[in-house]
């Protein structure tokens with residue numbers, strides 16, 4: 001029908017009654033001329049055109065920003081007395097928030113004053129307002145936004161109810177989509193970021209008539225705009241601050257969906273109203289101003305449900321160790337391949353809401369807890385060992401796994417959840433020895449006893465030391481230095497600095513001769529601090545050598561001519577396997593009143609075939 005009409009003076013159509021469409025306001029003196037038999041006063045003239053071949057006036061084609069009382073796009077003024085729309089009886093399933101944290105403002109201006117005794121939310125044209133609703137349709141790309149202040153202590157939000165209508169709908173909801181973003185500031189403003197949601201995911205979980213019609217103050221019983229209450233699940237915690245909700249609505253009808261305004265009887269706007277609308281044409285947010293003569297900026301009604309005061313919050317730690325039945329202290333360990341490690345998860349209630357049910361999922365280990373009942377009060381902690389769980393894992397490769405613990409309060413008044421994530425890493429090192437072999441330790445020395453230790457040899461050719469002999473390899477620490485090696489307690493040191501000017505330090509420290517017959521993969525390891533003074537030929541040097549003939553001849557493993565400061569652990573393989581008389585030496589050479597070399601915690605290991613271990617009695621059958 002509307003395709004056949006054009007409004008005088010432009011395309012600013014207003015409303016339709018039956019087959020008549022009304023546009024511009026008529027002078028008062030002409031209105032009486034057009035009083036209809038039904039009692040309607042015609043307030044505008046329409047020029048019929050036949051045929052009408054231009055663009056339809058239907059508003060949705062053009063994605064208008066608002067639906068106004070001057071807008072004829074929808075069957076706006078279908079005779080409410082026809083009874084065709086709206087029963088006037090609140091549906092049993094009407095969404096009624098039951099744990100309200102915040103209500104952004106009233107929508108109803110006439111409780112029980114609408115069609116069939118339902119509520120009415122009236123556009124107060126008498127005050128110069130003209131907007132039924134602001135466009136927020138997915139199909140139009142428009143969005144609306146409004147602010148909310150979360151007080152100190154924060155909120156755990158379970159759900160938010162938004163309001164929308166589609167002109168011409170029945171009281172059966174046609175709303176099928178809401179997407180929601182929550183910003184920590186003005187949408188799109190500098191420094192504002194989205195802290196929840198996105199602009200596409202449908203988070204609508206329920207929609208039903210709110211027992212309220214959007215109408216005008218001159219036709220309170222209109223029933224073509226039943227307002228639907230639309231609930232979305234949020235389940236998030238917001239700390240104190242000012243936030244903006246920014247949402248969009250989808251429906252199955254062509255009109256809108258439209259976002260009705262916060263409406264207060266006798267006022268053109270809610271005091272301080274600052275609602276905004278997104279214009280996809282210009283990609284800007286603008287004030288949601290009523291298009292009537294009032295021009296008043298509006299707010300949008302919404303209701304937030306949840307729990308106040310810090311809300312639902314948990315923290316999770318995940319540790320891993322090699323002892324069953326205990327919670328390890330670290331989340332990072334290094335083990336040989338094939339080691340069985342044990343994970344432990346500790347959750348702490350860091351919020352103000354008690355939890356009663358727990359789920360735990362690990363991306364490597366799978367589901368660990370499912371619907372576990374445990375009363376976790378605010379401030380309390382519980383770990384999986386205490387819950388009776390021993391969580392073993394055979395580490396054959398380096399593994400970092402991440403777990404998510406979800407704690408739930410099953411309500412009432414509302415169900416809230418909190419999640420926390422934690423990771424642990426098991427670093428797997430290759431086995432020290434080849435298959436069929438076991439590592440054996442041939443020497444272990446921490447220099448805490450007499451010096452040189454039994455079987456060790458100090459060989460000095462130093463000259464002109466202030467106290468000859470003393471600063472050579474010793475554990476008496478003549479320079480009163482700290483153990484800088486990474487070891488502890490006493491250590492071996494050759495101290496050129498203490499030897500004094502004019503001295504030349506030339507000092508060797510030999511291990512005992514070791515029988516490595518039948519062994520392979522010899523390795524020396526030691527903690528050390530080598531402090532070099534100058535570099536180049538003739539300067540101070542630190543040499544690590546080995547011998548397979550009891551010290552008659554030596555092979556150099558490395559020569560240090562620059563700093564290798566501690567704490568430093570050196571692990572050096574050497575070709576001593578199979579030798580009947582293998583030795584290692586530390587040779588601090590040509591130090592002329594330079595610095596020092598410290599070593600501590602020397603071990604020499606090798607690999608023995610398992611049958612040799614048997615034969616040597618390292619292990620009893």
Ligand SMILES: [Ca+2]
Pocket residue numbers: 146147272273274275299300
């Ligand atoms: Ca506001």
Ligand SMILES: [Ca+2]
Pocket residue numbers: 446447448487488489490491600601
């Ligand atoms: Ca020591």
Ligand SMILES: [Ca+2]
Pocket residue numbers: 532533534535536539540541560561562
């Ligand atoms: Ca040097």
